[in-house]
Amino acid sequence: MSLSDWLKNGWVTEQKSSRDEIRDLMVVVKRDLHDCRTAGLSSDWRFNIAYNAALQAATAALAAAGFRAAREAHHVRVLQSLAYTIEVDPTYIRRLDTFRKKRNLASYEIGGSISQQEAEEMAELAANGFAGVAANTLFPQARIDALEDAYRLQAERFAFRVKPFALDTW
Secondary structure, X not given: OOHXXXXXXXXXXXXXXXXXXXXXXXXXXXXXXXXXXXXXOOHHHHHHHHHXXXXXXXXXXXXHOOEXXXXXXXXXXXXXXXXXXXXXXXXHHHHHHHHHHHHHXXXXXXXOOOOHHHHHHHHHHHHHHHHHHHHXXXXXXXXXXXXXXXXXXXXXXXXXXXXXXXXXXX
């Protein structure tokens, strides 16, 4: 199976992505990776923020590949697309999918069901996914410029800044 097959199945649509769009998604990822570590937040909320970081990183990778997930099963498709966009290990994708289901339960049915350990694990999964997206996508020729633009925009909008080469330590 490939993203071309997904297109034929209607699971994704073609999308011409811009550098600004990818940059903006990555700013959200960086913000959420920072915010999910905020002391005093519930485990449920920290987990949710980390999940969003992973989802937005996967969305950026899919957009960089020239696609957008269809509305039906949107989160599932975005996360599963990591197998084709940055060739993530299937174990990583399965763990993200398990956490996607857990997030749905915690958000809509069983509040307080996320442990501190699960929130930390989701944050680590999101950080690893972000590093993979940053290393393997973002239009390789313009990757450094796009990331530096994201850092600059982040510094303008938020009260923190990640070192430009912090990705290398993830």
